[in-house]
Amino acid sequence: MKKIKWGIIGLGKIAGKFAGDLQKVEEAILYGVASRNMEKAEEFKEEFHAEKAFGSYEAILKDEEVDVIYVATPHVYHAEITKDCLHHGKAVLCEKPFAMNRSQVEEMIALAKEKNIFLMEALWTKFLPHFKAVEETIKTGKYGKIKAIKADFGFKADYNPEKRLFNKDLGGGSLLDIGIYPVFLAHHFLGMPDSVEAEAIIGKTGVDERCDIRFHYNNGTSAELFSTLQEDSGTTAEIELENGKITMHSRFHEPTSAQFEIDGKMEIRNYGVTTKGYNFEAEHVTKMLQQGKKESDIMSFQDSLELISLLDSIREKIDLQY
Template identity: 55%
Template sequence: MKKEINWGIIGLGKIANKFATALTHVENARLYAVASRNRDKAVDISEEHNAKVAYGVYEQLMKDENVDVIYIATPHSFHHKLSLECIKHGKAVLCEKPFAMNRKEAEEMIALARSKDIFLMEALWTMFLPHYQFLLDTIKSGAYGKIRSLKADFGFEAEFDRDKRLFNKSLGGGSLLDIGIYPIFLAYSLLGKPEKIEAIAKFAETGVDMECEMKFMYDDAQASLHSSFKEKTPTIAEITLEKAVIKLHSRFHEPTSISIISEGNETTKDFNVETNGYNFEAAHVTQMLLEGKSESSKWSHDETLDLMELLDNVRREIGLKY
């Protein structure tokens, strides 16, 4: 059995740098190769993170026989095409969120991976963080009863620039796909698919959403969700159950602490994460590959498809088309 997994990275922006840093904290894994359309950038990143090879053409990395898995960290609109190409070259794929531009693209990616029995996973790193696993276990235990409501927001102030990815429609820009996916993921992972969705948005002149307000209605619960490029928000999550309120503190999607308020008492749990947090999903993928798996045991293809469908449904509500 192979004892070490060689990683490659395609698309070398901020997230890729964070991921490369996190890989140094993962057992049985190493960054082997990086690729950018700007080869000088690839060389710089490879030297910074001790990758063995730097490529100026994505396909060269895909063809490298020493690469076991490729992390795709390009803008959203390239995820579908690049994932398919990587899979066709026999490479396992960890693709940044959002997995694709719509559910149809996601279905094509998953179908190809399944047909070739090749590992493919959406890089929804929050799912693998210790505080989030603790949250899921706590709620699943039933100790505090059922969820009655939840609130989650994610917002930061972004200076408008039509040439930047965030505001570029051709690159899948907009707050919904970029950061709104996190509050939606929270609601979905805790409550499942809603019975009804209501959503309104404000748009930039480039046609992407600057902010989005969403309500997910369930039989006996409701989720209020918000994303914004117009202002910095607390970026917290608050879950109200029958017997407690659970708070995920600021930047709830990153390593953070959790407070539980029940019967007049508040307790806070810190998880003492000393990394940027991307190592947890990287470790999971590495372990899945060492075990010969073609699908994650924690974030399945079906869950990715459900999440893409929810994003599609919100876009339909606000009238956002790519």
């Protein structure tokens, strides 16, 4: 079967993690890396053993050897670059959040369908062994139904109003950068809430530096979520069920261990991941492309539409507009 040739646009920290892990995917080749700075592209190429470096995004899109592009730029550029990729016939794995709002996501998905090209949001947590193990355990029904979820993600960020995290023009703030993980987790296990509450601390640059979120469901289930750039938090996820409790240890969004409590017994399971964890989503996309698929059967378009709708709803509650 043909190996899949990957390109990367946006060569920041997360792109480096992805590129390193991509080398663990047997059917994938890191073919090209693109930056608007050729020197940066050359350095990245050498560090991660890519075949080619490109000094512009347009150049990598014109290279017919590239099968799929991993978009790892700041959020505000996701929609525009993804659509450029699709117009050039390239499949796309785009970092989360997929885009800045539902309207942009709808445009991206519509274009992918029109062009009949694969597109997926890079919600890498969904592909990690500990997350899949928790999901499968809950599906057995042994623990009963979910009663409540608590999840957080926080770290003390170095304050720089020009950099991505605090820069409103670059889609800064805790919600879209890290709050998306607790929101994704609650949505994945509980579905769309019947009502949403949210409040935030808006900093001097106009972005949320902390966001507290509550999802309520008509069946009595709830989710208590928060994200912050102001302090280190546990970054754990607790799922309370009728017959027990499951905890994803810190940091729950990346490879970690999980604790299972039922019938007065407690078991901690480790999953032996030796990479950063990005290889699991990269392997999935590689297989999807080899099979000629146009949409992921794990991270679907509907998943992305519902997730961005929740983020839009939360932003409306905290009056955060970009």
